[in-house]
Amino acid sequence: MSSKYVPASGLGRAVNELEETAIAVILGAMTLITFVNVILRYVFSSGLIWGLEAVTFLFAWLVLFGVSYAVKITAHLGVDAVTSLLAPRTRRIAAIVAGLICLAYAALLLKGAWDYWANFANLPQTTGRWFPTGFEEMKRTSYRGWYEVVDISFPEWLRFIEPVMNEGEHYEKLPRFIPYFILPFGMALLLFRFVQAFLAILCGDSDSLIVSHEAEDAVEDVRHMNAGD
Known part of the structure; x- marks a missing residue:
């Protein structure tokens, strides 16, 4: 019996489209930024100061999107x-x-990711040692929305968030809660995918969470290649 489970719900299709589009856009952006930086460095002795940090964040987004997407496929x-x-x-x-x-x-993972991201998003962490039992009471001294990244400049079209996240003060660099958002979001996607896989087992559409035999497939490919010789 196949272990692959493709959800037919509207939510499942929406998540599929989101993951596939995000992965494609991130890969394209990483390639473009890296290519431009190489040209600038070796041809014009210049470079994008923010390029390395941007690619690092994009790679983190790619990995965390990929974790949940790999469960789906x-x-x-x-x-x-x-x-x-x-x-x-x-x-x-x-x-x-x-x-x-x-x-x-x-x-x-979702609880830990939320609690870490909440430090930078002016949001309360969860209570409970293992699983969330509620939210902590927020104090003004707990707000850390002013934390910024190192090199990526703050885009002008996001100035509207300053009164909410930075008490009206101007950001010079991108606030960390924006790139760090992938932590709780990615873990929420992973939980969603595991729920789908678990329901597939309960419904009899799958008999195992074992989903890939890459080593066996590679051996089989080599066997066919040798047989062809």
Whole structure:
């Protein structure tokens, strides 16, 4: 039975489009910035001061989008040396347990990501040691929306956020809460994808979270190449 689960819901399609579009745009932007920086450096002895930092942030966004997208397209590697020996019913139970563990793991990541990002977004962190039980009471001294990145200049079209996030003071550089937003957002996408995969197991559309056998596929490709010789 195939382990690939493609959601038919409108939300699932919207998330698919978001991930695929974001990944394509990020890859294009990284390539363009790097190419321009190389030309400027080796031809004009110049460069984009903000280029390296921008590419670093874009790469982080790409990785975190890719983590959830890989769950959707069943690209994560898995080892089924043990589960493949189990009876179908036992294998399904093991898949449900693995799904529950993945859901708990994604929820923990989401809580940690939110709490870290909230430091820079003038928002309260969650309470609770492992899972959120509420939100902490915010104090004016807790606001850190004024934290800026090192090199990326603040775009003029975002000046409208200054009264809300920086008490009316002007930003010189991009505030950190903007590039750091991918942390809670990416973990929310990951949790969403694990929920989809878990529901697929419960509904019988999938019998395992093991979704990719890249090493076996590579060996099979080599075997075919040798056979062709």
